Amino acid sequence: MNDCLFFGSNKYPILIKNEPEKITKPIQFKFENENENEKQIKQISSDEEFSTIFLFKNGKAIEYLITVGYSNExxxxxxxxxxxxxxxxxxxxxxxxxxxxxxxxNTNDRIIEDIVSGDSSIYLLTSNQNVYGIGANYSGQFGVDYKTLSKTEKPILMMKNVSKIFSGNSSFHVFLLNSNQELFGCGDNTSGQIGLGESRNGEELKKLTKIQNIPKGKIIDIKCGSLYSIMLIEDQNQNPKRKLYSCGDYRYNGLGKTEDTYEFTEIKSSLFGNDDDILDFSVGLNHTLILTSKFKIDWIWK
Known part of the structure; x- marks a missing residue:
């Protein structure tokens, strides 16, 4: 049996019965269906409409990658x-x-390996490890001043030597990780969601900026809400090896914290054990799901 932990907004409708609409500390999620065979958690995913979507055909996952932003597919x-x-x-x-x-x-860049949607933009990672952006650049999320380029209907080159793209379907900011594990971000940082520190809070970053003071370890994943970001770090020299860090506006409770955080700082929970690794997590508009090595899920919500 896998257990699920929840925190964040508990409405539209109330998902955890007999609990307040705003849950600030992780609590155990109660499954409506008590069939043990249907409670084995394989993957967790959330979007802005509070749903989880798994796409199958004849019992197998379809071999297409689909990404959805607020105004694009x-x-x-x-x-x-x-x-x-x-x-x-x-x-x-x-x-x-x-x-x-x-x-x-560049015709040599037309084979795409990964796609990620922001709120109103799409990012393409090519087989040559180059990243292109297309769509809206209202907050400088393509690394270009929005006054120079507010939107584009043709992909523009953002950065070379990129291994991963991180954004979110409600976010106006993006992170790019290069092969040397150096992290860069640009776009909306008005709530500190890019994690550059208090001195850079309130800015819109119009060019890609290297993120300093990242916690020690390998960046496994970053997922972005509208006003916050959550990072999964793996450090082989620590126990647990995998931990979550967040930054941005706490009012949406997606941080699992009770105050604004302008740099990536660890999410701690009384429900995490001393040896409880984070296996996976997912961020929606106002909530976050966390799958731990003990097969529990933390849920953060607006």
């Missing part, structure tokens, strides 16, 4: 093509899917 095919639609992707016909990977000027 994109599909990465097994051939490396990306088809997308959205108001900021094609103004004249926002409901029409177009092959945006074919619009990359």
């Amino acid at each position: 994109a599909i990465l095919t097994i051939e490396g093509n990306v088809f997308a639609k959205g108001y900021d992707i094609k103004l004249k016909n926002p409901k029409e899917f177009i092959n945006i990977s074919s619009l990359i000027k």
Whole structure:
């Protein structure tokens, strides 16, 4: 049996019965269905509509990667093509899917390995480890001043030598990790969600900026809400090896904290054991799910 831990907003409708609408400390999630075979947690995922989606065909996962932002959708095919639609992707016909990977000027970069959506933008990671952005740049999330480029219907090169892209479907900021485990961010930092420290809080970063003071260890994943970010770090010299760190605006309770945090600091919980590693986590608009090595889930909500 896998257990689930929850914290954050507990409404629309109330998910945890007999509990307040705002849960600031993780509590145990109670499954409605008591069938043990249906309670084995394999993966956790959340979006802005408070749902979890698993896509299967004939019992197997479909071989397409789908990413969704507030105003866009994109599909990465097994051939490396990306088809997308959205108001900021094609103004004249926002409901029409177009092959945006074919619009990359450098033909050697037209094979895509990963796609990630922000609120109104899409990021493409090519087989050559280059990252392109397409869509809206309202907060400088492409590393370009929004006054110079507010949006683009053709992918623009953001950074080379990138191993991973991190953003969120409600966020106007993005993180790019290079092969040397150096992390860069740009876009909306008005709530400190890029983690640059108190002195940089309130800014919109118009160019990619290296993130300093990152906790020791290997960055496994980062997921972004609208006003906060959560990072999973693995350090082989510590026990537990994997820990979560967050930064941004605490009012949405996605941080698992009770105050604003302008640098990435550890999320601690009385429900985490001293040897309880974090296996996986997922961030929605106002909440966060955490899967631990003891097969429990923490849930943070607005």
